[in-house]
Amino acid sequence: MPETQLTPEVFDRAIVAIALTTGHDHRLVYYNDAFRDLFGERPLGVPAREVFTEPGAERFVATLDAVLADGTARQVTAPRTLGCPDGATVHRHFVYSCSPATTRDGPGILAAAIDTTAELHSAHEAERLSAERGQALRRYEALMAAAAQMVWLVHADGSAGELVPGWEALTGQPFPEAVGSGWLEVVHPQDRDQVAARWAEAARDLPTAFEHIFRVRSADGGYRHVRARAVPIVRDGGPAEWIGTTADIEDQWRNRLRERLLARAGAVTEAERPEDAFAALATTVVPDLTDVCAVYLLREPDAAGGEVVATRIASVARPGLPPLPPINRQTFTLGGRARKAVSDRTPIVIGFTLGDVPAGTLPEISARWLRRAGATSLTLLPIVVDGAVVALAATANCEGAPPPGPADVDLQHEVLQRAQAPLRQALALQRARHAAVVLQRAMLTTPPRIGGADLAARYRPGSRNVEVGGDWYDAFTLPDGSLAMTIGDVAGHDLAAATTMGQLRAMLRSIAYTRPHGHTPADTLRELDTAAEGLGVGSFATAVHARLTRHGADGGWEVEWSNAGHPPPVLVPVTGPPRLLVAEDADVPLCVDPGRPRVTHRDPVGPGETLLFYTDGLVEVPGEHLNEGIARLCEAAAQARHRPLAELCEHLTGRVADVRDDIAMIAFRPTPAGPAEGRRP
Template identity: 55%
Template sequence: MGKRSPERPTGHLCENRLLRRAWRAGARDDRRMTRTGSDVGVPELEPEVFDRAIVAVALTAGADHRVVYINDAFRALFGPRELGERAVDVFTEPRAARFVKMLDQVYADRTARQVNEPRTTDGTAPGAPGRRHFIYSCSPVVSRFGPGVLAVAVDTTSQVEAVEAAQLLSEQRHKALQRYEALMSAVTQIVWLMKPNGDITELVGGFEKFTGSPWRPVIDDEWLTAVHPHDRTRLVRTWEDAAQGVPSLFVCTFRLRSASGEYRHVQSRAVPVERGGVLVEWIGATADIEDQWRNRLRERLLARVATITAANDVPDAFAAVAAAVVPDLTDACAVFMLPAPGVDESPTTAVRVASTARAGLPDLPPLTNLPYSVGPIAEQVIESRRPKLLVFPSGEPPDGALSEMSRTWLRAARATSLTMVPIVIDSAVVAFACAAGCADSPPPGTADLALLVEILHEVREPLRQAVELQRTRHTALTLQRALLSATPRVPGAELAANYQPASTTAEIGGDWYDALLLPDGTVTLTIGDIAGHDLDAATSMSQLRSMLRVIAYDRPDPDSPAECLARLDRVVEGLDIAPLVTVVHANLVPRPGGRWRVAWSNAGHPPPLLLPAGGGPRYLEGAGPDLPLCVAPTMSRTTCHHELENGDTLLLYTDGLIEVPGTDLGEGMAMLAAIAERARRERLSLAEMCARLLTDVGNRRDDAAVIGFRPIAQGAGRIPAHGDPVLG
């Protein structure tokens, strides 16, 4: 044994010197008796050397393992323990029993033992830091307390937790991979990996099952044969955009031919993988999105056809139908209108009322409103009321499908298919639509045909309304034109009139004109407009026109226009014929020298337009218009006068000629005067001038009528132009 160092106040045994002295006195003989041969010559251990050790150290002495030393690291790991007590009484945690057992074994056979697998404290000891991990060893030693065991523990909490975290992350990744593989197997999804040189590997299979063709390990032109011809260029361009420069996310939706031969929409998404700033591969997935795409398309098409409710007439409605399905559902679409139900035509004829085609196809033939005899294929569709799909070689439409004009266009567009769908309204086929696949495109699939039929089915109600409106409009127009009789021949004057329905709306029935030659040579001119644009307005117009004719004929006083309108106002109010009427009523009396004296009364109507033979156009405002009819029947009305010279032109018109969208009435009146002046300069006849006024004022919202009067000296050779002397 070496010489024992003198006692020092360092270490934790200083606070228990009495215990140590007692231990020395009582255990000196015991040391001599129990020291084995292996202990002979072993220097006594000085436990204080472990005071500042970073590992936990505890020392026990004697067969009952009384704890005689612990260092700060031990207290930090396991909490403080009572010195001088037996280990079995100090280490009372359930898991400490095997530690006490190891103390017995090491003390008995004087053989060191160690535990390399982490042990864990329960963290319940007073002053303990909580649940910690450690490994430990027990070695036989001899100290000044006699034979005993030195226990050394190393805190492995951080290492164990790091390992556990790594294991947890690995498990999470493994589970995520399992979930991903399960998800991939549950959906139509192809996962692939592609190298920059074009080598491609299928990670999650499904390509052959989807397309019916084996997987190809290299991207080449053969890949594109399965892609819809119309999508190939866009697919290649999208990939090139993603791969150029700094690689970016690739996303593209396109049609891929399935094993059934029909095309289905798929979406491919791929992200570049870089290592050290170098692109090493692309990881991507291709999913079947046909159902989602078709549902979105259906919603979009139904939203489009909803606009048909705002269509003003049948051509507008059918044009909206054609525009709704192009280009999402077909390359081109035309609608052919059949004769009205009850009209017996043999052979059956049809008129192309609407057509549209996607960009990149030849221009469609213009709409002509000319009927043509439908062929046997169209007859079959009309009679069966069932759609029919025709598939034919590119640019070779069959005979008997459409008119020769349409077939010529289909050849130029390299059409490959034609779908004819009847449009049934109120149990009658009123039209049929023809949808064409062009530019060598494959024929439509079953789902495309079903959606096309569904869309055309959805528009039946708004189309029915448009058809009914057209029929009402046609009836009103027929009635109106029957009442707008030809103007009489007037000696010494030109007299002409014209009427035209609105150019862009279905409004008709309120405007009228009239001219009457009285027995004394007086000419009455009337132009009027009744509120409303329907069959009721046309009927009211016919009643007013007839009553005013009777009143004017019964009261031939040249100065009677005001009285005529006053009498008409009282009658209309009493019989409740119309809600509101504007009208100009004029008497024109011939005067010596070829002049005419005009007297007129204006009930809320635009003023007459005068084109003097020797000056610029101007409006005959007078003192301003009186109130319209049906407003104040008892109100007195005013008669205005003017002298017309040879070559002067007097024009009465309705507001449809001056109410132009985007302009106010002042601009409309100026435009009308300018058009009339140009017509006069061109030396047009009065009938030609009236026709010009109706055609040159474009985009009219309302129907319009005009009636004109021009004194002409007997034997006049031509119509004087502005600045010419009046011919006598």
């Protein structure tokens, strides 16, 4: 707002001595009758050093210099003395204050002085004059300090009594509607309670000054930040009223906010996962610019035209709102307006009535949350990295807050575009991880189809690393018609672990396939251990290797197995509790001591029973004993035992919400024998 120029003539008849100077040399440009009565005639247009030459006047000139230098009003309450202007022998006493002011001649200083001669000569007269003139001085000082701002009078209960026209110019609210508590209607809904509480606290504790920053609705419908400052006028030990000023500080506030948010966004550190990078980025705009921010990663960066598939990977909300739905990495197809924001690379603001989120804009789980939070708007902001739109951020104002203005939207977009380096690195790591997982999956062949039994396998890469791992499963038919089935885990989560896994898997396949019928799983693991040591392939690994053969006419099978330090297989019967295939003395892992003997164990697997091989990523939780995770697996497998085998595997691997380690699983289930199979010897 333009600064209001002070019109000094309003002080012509004031009982307080008023003088006005301008410029760096403090040229005297005005004084009123009260000033002339107190100090005598003074020449106008002359610098203060030449106007005030009496002893002690240099301190007054120094006060003018100080006020002009830092813009801070000063009071001199110690009595000053000067000779009587008419030449009489009686001296005059006074106190004065100096305040910055904007004049038609430019920046200047308004000086106010009160004659305290009578107060010093008569105690009784001093009390009376102090009450009258002190009140006048405080009001004039408040007016002087606020000459370029809105000035108002508020009663002790916080209701407005007097407002200058500047209030209507800023807010568009006519003066009569603002009187009383009506002025609170233009305060931002999220600031009203706090403003009222601060006033109540000030009235109770009576500070020397009150200051608060809040938002008011401007005449154009947006909201602007203002700073309110007030001082109490005390009567009978309590505040009778408050005199204050209101200044529009929107530009100053927004510049400081922009600098702070951009610095915070630029400080987002490197992250291995896009989830972490985008979550840190969302935190920079919540709650300063919006109530909630969710980020959706596009499956194909810079997708334009046709369907655009996205996945929610991060979300942040301010305190006080409902708990956010969990990040479950579910995908959805963007609606029309979201696709337009992506294709045009331009933010889109969607306003709606309280909680009435347009259908199809966001996933239903997000839309339900916005309804509970009382959202009133949704802003869609494309995030561009290296020239491609890689993600879409959705921000919302909740609990009845109005939609963001253009300046807020622009700042949100600018902040979200700031953290290019960590986003670029996180996305590059994700692409590398995806390529590595594809490579690892290529080494995990599809289990064969066999008569009399079902086979199913699943592999799920860990989300806490970006490299391939050493987990594997395998199943293949041996020359004698039996089935070989293996689960294994090489220590490490890097390319070396994946390479060792591939070598061990290939060597085990060759050994198991070429040995005669009497060759047991223990023999196979022992020969694998010897070959790995001799060929320098050795790396700490665990494995369970088994051979399964038909056994009996009812469709049952028998499993021969040997365990090299791996979590025990689980056998889930048709009824009853699952049991673990364990031995009293477990064999050591691979590549530890090739000379140690290994043992083969045998167990029947009846029709409809399920044999589960798995790696520790399915059951291991940091800080928890492995047996607890295995017990949970047994319980979950028992509850879902009647599901189809492939569905059972999907259910068991999908139960792990936070996959910190790779998961490999292979399951075997004999099918009941039909009439023809039952007659076979």
